[in-house]
Amino acid sequence: MRILVTGTAGFIGFHVARRLLREGHAVTGVDGMTPYYDVTLKQARHAMLRAFGQFTCHEFMLEDMQAMERTFAQCRPELVIHLAAQAGVRHSIESPGGYISANIVGTYNVMEQVRQHRPRHFMLASTSSVYGANTDVPFVESQRCDHPLSLYAATKKATEELAHSYSHIWQVPVTAFRFFTVYGPWGRPDMALFRFTANTLAGKPIDVYNNGRMERDFTYIDDLVEAICLLCEKPPRGPGEPDPGASPVAPYRVINIGNSQPVSLMAFIEAIEKALGRPCIRNYMPMQPGDVIRTWADCTALRDLTGFCPATSVQDGVDAFVAWYRAYYGPAA
Template sequence: MRILVTGTAGFIGYHIARRLLADGHRVTGIDGMTPYYDVTLKRQRHTMLRAFDTFACNEFMLEDAQAVGDAFARCRPELVIHLAAQAGVRYSLENPGAYINANLVGTYNVLEQVRQHAPGHLMMASTSSVYGANRDLPFVESQRCDHPLSLYAATKKAAEELAHSYSYLWKIPVTAFRFFTVYGPWGRPDMALFRFTDSMLHDRPIDVYNNGDMARDFTYIDDLVEAVRLLCTKPPCKAGESDPGASPVAPYRVINIGNGQPVSLLAFIAAIEKALGRTAIRNNLPMQPGDMPRTWADCSALQALTGFAPATPVQAGVDEFVAWYRDYYRVPAATAPTEQDCGHAL
């Protein structure tokens, strides 16, 4: 298939694109290379993808409507996977404009091209953060999501609503994924696993919010990729499909992708300590604005559609990340990386 993927230099986009390329598809990648975190890491991901001669690389922001249109015209995609976004709950307090531009304007530009080029399926990333103030656990796709707790969550929910309207008006098959705390090798430096690992190897304290009284449904990256791969060929073909996230009026659905069981933050830290052979120095802090105390995905719709359910144990996933981190930053088992080492990618 000819597949257009946005956000291919990002953590999730890189892994999904690599799997699609390995499966023999032609992938056109788009990424804006924003400096939200280390651009060197993003460029290294694209370098890995360029090893496939069926990968076409484009670097521009999705807010550039002309560039988006040109990329669609060149690719003529049969499938679109829209993953690019401004991520991060806490950063949305500092730079809200980045979320409006990337998550709303950028998504609108993608939707306009999907309307014009009519691929067989649009798949797009959303987030567990849209469940916001909901307290009924586990989170089910049919729950109302009217009370986001952060601007990040609000823009992602708004992007879902934009996609639903396009799906209804122009009969575009759309699947929106609600990802739950994805982690693994090549992960984002702003995420807890990367920050905790880096701080512990440098004997720095780690910031533990709400004194550790939090839980997340941690989802290993390989499980997420497999779920997305299986859903690629399962577009919602009509309104009112049987899964809980299906729209009654449009060929549109939302799907949770999570591990299906929450893990406490303290248990997650213990898994990192075990993988590193070090004890964390904890700096206990209050809950941060916009954070959710707990997430937990009901993945029965995913399993019903694909026969697959993510199941990688957290310790196994953390071990894989720590092994990647040591290799990427050339960190021997008993020492911490120097500043020079941390700036050098293999």
């Protein structure tokens, strides 16, 4: 297929694009190469994708509607996977304007082109953060998500609602993924695994928030990519589908992608220590604004649709990340 993927220099977008290219698809990538974290890491990811002859790369911001129009016209995508976004819960408190611009305006620009070019399936990334203040676990797609705890979560929930309206009015098949704490090789430097690994190897302390009393449904990147690729061939057909995230009025669904197994932050740190072969120096901190105590995905809908559920253990996933980190940053790591 001809597939357009946004965010191909990002952590998840890179892995998705590489998997699709390995399967023989023609992939057009879009990325703004923003300096939210080390741009050289993004450039290295794009360099790996450029090794595939069927990869075409465009570097511009999603807010650039004219560039988006040209790219869609050139690509004529049969499938669109929208993964680009301004990420990070804490950063959304410090710099909210960038989230409104990239996540809402940028997503609107993508959806306008989807409306005009009519790919067979539009897929977009959302987040477990939309569950916000919900305390009933595991999180199920049918739960109300009316109380986001961060601006990041609010913008991602807004994109879900925008996509639903487009799906309803123009009958565009839409799948919105809710990701749960994705980690693995080529991960983002602002994420806990990357920071904890880098600090521990440098002999620096790690900040452990809420005194370590948190749990996350850590999802290994290869499992996430597998789920996305299986869902590519499962566009929603319309009202009446049985899964809990399906719309009653549109060919639209939301779907959780998680490991369905929350892990305590302290157990996660212990896995890092085992992989590194040295202890982490813990600096215990209070809870941060916008954060949640626990995430836990119910992935029954994913399993029913695809026959697949993520299952990589945290230790295996952390081991793979540490091996990549040491290979990428050299002997000093």
